[in-house]
Amino acid sequence: MSTTATNNDDNNKKIKTINPATEDILKEYEIISSQQLDNIIKKSRNAFLEWKDDAHKREDFLYAFAKEFKKNKENLAKTATLEMGKAIKESRSEVEKCASAMEYFADHGKMFTNGEVINTDARKSIIKFQPLGVIGSIMPWNFPYWQGLRFAAPSLMTGNTIVLKPASATMQCGIEIEKTFDKAGVPSGVFQTLVGDSSIAEMLIDSDGINAVTFTGSVPVGAKVAQRATSKIKKTVLELGGSDPFIICEDADIEKASTGAVKGRFINCGQSCIASKRFIVTKKVANEFTEKFVQKTEKLTVGDPLSDDTDIGPLVNAKSLENMQDIVNRTLKEGAELITGGKRVKTKGYFFSPTIFKNVSPNMEIAQEEVFGPIAPIITVDDDKEAIRIANDSKFGLGASIWTQNLDKAEELSSAVQSGMVTVNNVVVSDPRVPFGGIKNSGIGRELSRFGMLEFVNIKSIRFYDQLIYEHHVE
Numbered sequence: 001m002s003t004t005a006t007n008n009d010d011n012n013k014k015i016k017t018i019n020p021a022t023e024d025i026l027k028e029y030e031i032i033s034s035q036q037l038d039n040i041i042k043k044s045r046n047a048f049l050e051w052k053d054d055a056h057k058r059e060d061f062l063y064a065f066a067k068e069f070k071k072n073k074e075n076l077a078k079t080a081t082l083e084m085g086k087a088i089k090e091s092r093s094e095v096e097k098c099a100s101a102m103e104y105f106a107d108h109g110k111m112f113t114n115g116e117v118i119n120t121d122a123r124k125s126i127i128k129f130q131p132l133g134v135i136g137s138i139m140p141w142n143f144p145y146w147q148g149l150r151f152a153a154p155s156l157m158t159g160n161t162i163v164l165k166p167a168s169a170t171m172q173c174g175i176e177i178e179k180t181f182d183k184a185g186v187p188s189g190v191f192q193t194l195v196g197d198s199s200i201a202e203m204l205i206d207s208d209g210i211n212a213v214t215f216t217g218s219v220p221v222g223a224k225v226a227q228r229a230t231s232k233i234k235k236t237v238l239e240l241g242g243s244d245p246f247i248i249c250e251d252a253d254i255e256k257a258s259t260g261a262v263k264g265r266f267i268n269c270g271q272s273c274i275a276s277k278r279f280i281v282t283k284k285v286a287n288e289f290t291e292k293f294v295q296k297t298e299k300l301t302v303g304d305p306l307s308d309d310t311d312i313g314p315l316v317n318a319k320s321l322e323n324m325q326d327i328v329n330r331t332l333k334e335g336a337e338l339i340t341g342g343k344r345v346k347t348k349g350y351f352f353s354p355t356i357f358k359n360v361s362p363n364m365e366i367a368q369e370e371v372f373g374p375i376a377p378i379i380t381v382d383d384d385k386e387a388i389r390i391a392n393d394s395k396f397g398l399g400a401s402i403w404t405q406n407l408d409k410a411e412e413l414s415s416a417v418q419s420g421m422v423t424v425n426n427v428v429v430s431d432p433r434v435p436f437g438g439i440k441n442s443g444i445g446r447e448l449s450r451f452g453m454l455e456f457v458n459i460k461s462i463r464f465y466d467q468l469i470y471e472h473h474v475e
Helices: 034-051 055-071 073-084 089-114 146-158 170-182 198-206 221-232 255-271 282-299 318-334 384-392 405-417 448-457
Strands: 002-007 015-017 025-030 116-118 122-129 134-140 161-165 189-193 214-218 235-239 244-248 276-282 337-342 356-358 375-381 401-404 421-424 457-464
Touching: 015 170, 025 170, 025 375, 034 134, 034 161, 034 189, 034 198, 055 073, 055 089, 055 146, 055 170, 073 089, 073 170, 073 457, 089 146, 089 448, 122 448, 134 146, 134 198, 134 384, 146 161, 146 170, 146 214, 146 448, 161 170, 161 198, 170 189, 214 221, 214 448, 221 235, 235 448, 244 255, 244 384, 255 276, 255 282, 255 375, 255 401, 276 384, 282 337, 282 356, 282 375, 318 337, 318 356, 318 375, 375 384, 384 405, 401 405, 405 421
Parallel strands: 134 161, 134 214, 161 189, 214 235, 244 276, 244 401, 276 375, 356 375, 401 421
Antiparallel strands: 002 015, 015 025, 116 122, 122 457, 337 356
């Protein structure tokens, strides 16, 4: 959803949201004041004092949230589709995945954070994992429920409380998350949503009541968040952009690879950090892959995102639509060949046709920068070695997928790819059971799994001695 901020006077600043499929105004929200923000954070700190003490109660509350979230699936899915335009069937899947993640961390959270006993010169040595306190969460619009809850589930189960600043574009989704916690009976203040713009996000980071910060979004904004948070000596986890390579070896199952390519590139209208964004194919199978990829792409239905028959809805706003057309024009000027799509669809709404280029060279903008929309570049290479070299020639390192029927080769190539995640013979997806995150400009830290839980804890070592030890001569 597109948003604009209006400022009628200093005390009445508002956010306006627009349905990207119809360009109609959905709602206006009044941005909170700095005093309201302070009160929210104080409430969260007070809630933390009790929330941190009982893991069994936290577990029960997470189960209750999941039940309530699933019960309200249709309304939640429609809200997301109206706000940012994703196909309704994808919105439903997002709601279901969020509920599953809450259940997963309720199932396993206590085990993931059990203390550990280690052997030292002390009579007893233990490691405890204790929550940090109040975590400030700044999240984007493209997966408005999942982005917020994939962080919230492990962090809440650990014992932290959360203040969420959702993207202005999906403000209602953020509000619905807080409402669901309330309906599930979660104590007031444990999870709160802020209505605000970037200035509120800055105040959130700066607040003395915030113990750590997590951010998902663009690289430039992520760098500013990290700089601001670390200047206050606050732990930060960043999940930033990606330009994930999709490598097709000559022994790949091309039928499966081409189906995966459509799913990997065009999910959520291509607006996903872990979408497949560079299709690197060995020349022996390049023509076959390209033909099947185009055929399957052209069968996708672009249209009303509230229809169950729609595969691809609109882009999030007018700026994204304009950006896609500019990328197409620049890519053509650089010498690539447009083989399908490349233009706006419909006269109303921010719809853009699924687009594929071939004869793309690795140094073109489309192969170097993250393209956050439904555009796929195909790069042809001589062999696997060149494919890996080109895949790694990127400032990003989030995910990668490799397509080959030789599992020995798959293991070798997956080790060689410079990324935080690799999937063989499938597209990259987030999974509560597996660490999520990247390297290079794609971020710092991990979300999900036990490793995600441990990002926002104090790893405290405790040693018990019977008597004073005199042999210690250094710190």
